[in-house]
Amino acid sequence: MAEQPADPGRRRFLTATTAVVGGVGVAFAAVPFISAWKPSARAVAAGAPVTVDISKLEIGAQQIATWRKRPVWIIRRTPALLDALPGEDSRLKDPDSAVIDQQPEYAKNEYRSIKPDVLVLIGSCTHLGCSPKFHPEMQPVAWDENWKGGFFCPCHNSRFDMAGRVYEGSPAPTNLVVPPYRFVDDSTIVIGEDPEQEVA
Numbered sequence: 047m048a049e050q051p052a053d054p055g056r057r058r059f060l061t062a063t064t065a066v067v068g069g070v071g072v073a074f075a076a077v078p079f080i081s082a083w084k085p086s087a088r089a090v091a092a093g094a095p096v097t098v099d100i101s102k103l104e105i106g107a108q109q110i111a112t113w114r115k116r117p118v119w120i121i122r123r124t125p126a127l128l129d130a131l132p133g134e135d136s137r138l139k140d141p142d143s144a145v146i147d148q149q150p151e152y153a154k155n156e157y158r159s160i161k162p163d164v165l166v167l168i169g170s171c172t173h174l175g176c177s178p179k180f181h182p183e184m185q186p187v188a189w190d191e192n193w194k195g196g197f198f199c200p201c202h203n204s205r206f207d208m209a210g211r212v213y214e215g216s217p218a219p220t221n222l223v224v225p226p227y228r229f230v231d232d233s234t235i236v237i238g239e240d241p242e243q244e245v246a
């Protein structure tokens with residue numbers, strides 16, 4: 047006996063049922079994936095970028111922000127402090143900032159900054175994490191008779207210049223860290239985000 051042709055109405059029903067089940071399956075499969083990918087509120091709070099208004103930051107002064115629970119210094123260097131930087135090269139451990147991960151690529155230059163005058167650094171000594179003190183004076187000081195401004199860590203006497211580069215003879219092994227940051231405009235920076243042209 048010849049086989050009966052398939053019931054077209056039943057086939058339509060089965061196709062529709064399969065599509066619905068397939069859709070539900072995708073929906074259920076997607077939920078755990080999204081949960082695993084989404085950072086927790088605590089992680090966002092700990093690592094979220096921080097917007098800082100630097101409109102009141104005067105030339106030669108320091109402003110301190112907090113990012114990832116760490117102090118971030120923002121300093122507007124004077125022309126004299128900038129002019130003195132090249133002259134310090136021979137006294138530094140890493141004058142060209144060759145050690146990787148101490149600054150983003152866009153801050154790997156003679157000023158270690160995006161704009162020459164505005165310096166942004168993590169305020170934590172690369173020796174054992176004390177907070178170095180800001181000493182912008184360009185005159186002999188107790189720890190250096192040729193001081194051209196910079197940072198002095200009182201814990202074990204590490205010295206850094208006005209670009210955060212560490213001096214020879216300091217226990218700190220590397221330059222102070224420049225965090226990722228970008229300018230929104232002349233008086234606003236975001237710490238924790240790269241400039242847009244740096245994002246792939």
Ligand code: FES
Pocket residue numbers: 171172173174175176199200201202203204217218
């Ligand atoms: S922690 Fe700064 S010199 Fe030791």
